[in-house]
Amino acid sequence: MSRREDVVVIGAGIIGCAVSRELARRGAAVRMFEARTVGAGATQASAGMLAPYIEGHARGTLFELGLRSLAMYDEFLRTVSEDSELMVEYxxxxxxxxxxxxxxxxxxxxxxxxxxxxxxxxxxxxxxxxxxxxxxxxxxxxxxxxxYVAVPPLMDALAWSALRHGVQIEAAHRVTGVRVDGAGVTITTDDGTSWSAGRAVIAAGSWAGFLEVNDPAAASVxxxxxxxxxxxxxxxxxxxxxxxxxxxxxxxxxxxxxxxxxxxxxxxxxxxxxxxxxxxxxxxxxxxxxxxxxxxxxxxxxxxxxTPDGLPFIGASTLSDRVIYATGHYRNGVLLAPLTASLIADLIIDGHEDPALAALRPGR
Ligand SMILES: Cc1cc2nc3c(=O)[nH]c(=O)nc-3n(C[C@H](O)[C@H](O)[C@H](O)COP(=O)(O)OP(=O)(O)OC[C@H]3O[C@@H](n4cnc5c(N)ncnc54)[C@H](O)[C@@H]3O)c2cc1C
Missing domain, CATH: 3.30.9.10 (D-Amino Acid Oxidase, subunit A, domain 2)
Known part of the structure; x- marks a missing residue:
């Protein structure tokens, strides 16, 4: 990466938090917007199970993603606990x-x-x-x-870890629109404020379709x-x-x-x-x-x-490579958080498109 990236992340569930933290760990300046409070969406209800053999009975892409992410969990938890100085039951x-x-x-x-x-x-x-x-x-x-991982303490630790790596968290800020312009993206929030950045990551969970980005992929969550x-x-x-x-x-x-x-x-x-x-x-x-x-x-x-096929949307939107989706994790967002964060950071920071992203393309 030749310069420090500016990324806005929309949504502070487990996916938005994991992505923001990983981007910041790798040197990007990140601002994360959350309409409610950190982890208040699907994440707070999660059972925190890490069980790819059960969730991926069909032994297809979801199973492979689950195994890959599970293999990252020990290190993910170790570094999150170390950064935050909080213990998480795992x-x-x-x-x-x-x-x-x-x-x-x-x-x-x-x-x-x-x-x-x-x-x-x-x-x-x-x-x-x-x-x-x-x-x-x-x-x-x-x-x-x-x-399993106990999700409420994980979210506390993840948010602290993200803050320690320099992520700015804007809670109670609902993003209403994402516009791609010459150099990057501009987002607007419900109090009428605009923010500019190099890229936007949409991690708004079930609500991704409410954002005005004119992207058919988002509407199908x-x-x-x-x-x-x-x-x-x-x-x-x-x-x-x-x-x-x-x-x-x-x-x-x-x-x-x-x-x-x-x-x-x-x-x-x-x-x-x-x-x-x-x-x-x-x-x-x-x-x-x-x-x-x-x-x-x-x-x-x-x-x-x-999503319609049960796989998450991870990757650039059909409109622009400045708008990137990380949503649609359905029953496996906790399991897939470390892998999702790593795939998005590889894409944004290193320009590396992991082969797994071919099956996860938004708009597929
Ligand atoms: C009962 C239950 C049990 C589960 N058990 C498991 C399990 O055992 N293992 C597992 O891996 N997964 C499990 N899951 C699934 C897992 O919880 C989800 O896949 C995961 O939480 C999705 O995370 P997310 O960050 O994408 O979405 P969310 O947690 O929903 O976060 C999205 C966030 O975006 C915010 N947002 C939305 N729109 C905007 C906007 N315009 N501007 C700003 N912010 C916005 C929302 O307020 C929300 O906080 C379970 C889910 C449920 C409901």
Whole structure:
């Protein structure tokens, strides 16, 4: 890079924060705009699971991206904690993906076969590793490399790390428009202020389509609501993330658990519902009957940014290479944050287009 870049990043969810921090770490001057507060979008509702073998059952591009990003997580967490001087709960405790009937047992056993990083466990083996599992289960696939990160503390640490690297954070500033002009871009915010920069990165999650950039790619991001519960666990201690057909349970070290998540097509409605809470509790009780003994802490809700083919939009807009998208991470934004940050920084700082970006092109 021959000169210090100026980049504006729109949106301070996990993607905007990770991208801003990485750009600043590599020498760019970055200003990040957030309509609400840092991490207040889909990110605050996330379960923080890092589970590419479950999310990428189809073993395609998403799976490859997930594996790549997971491999970056130890170093990502180490440097974020070091920069911020904040500890973040992060455990590679493994997942147990549970088969509850013969058909799912056959499918999951087949998936684990020939895959050295997965192990099929019959009912007895699965229950010997996780005694709280229902006696009715057929078995489970163990993925020992999977894990989770506690997202609220991660966001605090990430924001501090970004600040330490010089990122300017403009909270409560909604960006209304992005205009490409001769030397770069000009953005306007809802208080009528304009800001100029060399490039703009759109990390506005589900709301990317509201920005006036006239880019058809942005408009095809849509919100998919997810509700998630936090409970105080009072049963047999859990040592893995447990994933069933209708819910998953993530055990934190303070004996709280996260139970997620609904998948609902309800537009931009960010409310929790009685039906969502009931469905999650029913599903968790079926998988782990001792859920009945848990006490209720809270229900969270977030809008996952989804694209038509389920892959994120990462790369230059169809209009201009000065406007770059980093959105549409749907169910995997936490997992994919380190990789996304690195791909965007490679592109902006080094002018290097990673081959993975070919499948992630906005407007594809
Ligand atoms: C219930 C639930 C569970 C999940 N579990 C997992 C999981 O276990 N693992 C995983 O990897 N992922 C998970 N996800 C998905 C993950 O949370 C998302 O993929 C991720 O948070 C997306 O991050 P983001 O930064 O793109 O979007 P967001 O977090 O939504 O951030 C976008 C930000 O942009 C801001 N913004 C929007 N428009 C503007 C504007 N015009 N100007 C300024 N700011 C703007 C918003 O206010 C928001 O803060 C889960 C999601 C949900 C809802």
């Amino acid at each position: 455990r590679r405790c493994g997942t147990l993906e549970v088969a509850t009937d013969a058909a799912s047992a056959e499918r999951l056993r087949g998936m684990a076969e020939g895959e050295p990083l997965l192990q099929w466990l019959d009912r007895g083996e699965a229950r010997s590793r996780e005694a709280a599992l229902a006696t009715s289960i057929e078995g489970a696939v163990l993925a020992p490399g999977h894990g 849509r919100p998919v609501r997810g509700q998630l519960l936090r409970l105080h666990w009072r049963g047999t201690p859990l040592s893995h993330i447990v994933w069933g057909p209708d819910c998953y349970v993530v055990p934190w070290q303070d004996r709280t658990v996260l139970v997620g998540a609904t998948v609902e097509d309800v537009g931009f409605d960010e409310r929790t519902t009685a039906a969502g809470v009931r469905d999650l509790l029913d599903a968790a009780c079926e998988l782990l009957p001792e859920t009945w003994r848990a006490t209720f802490i809270e229900a969270r809700v977030g809008l996952r940014p989804a």
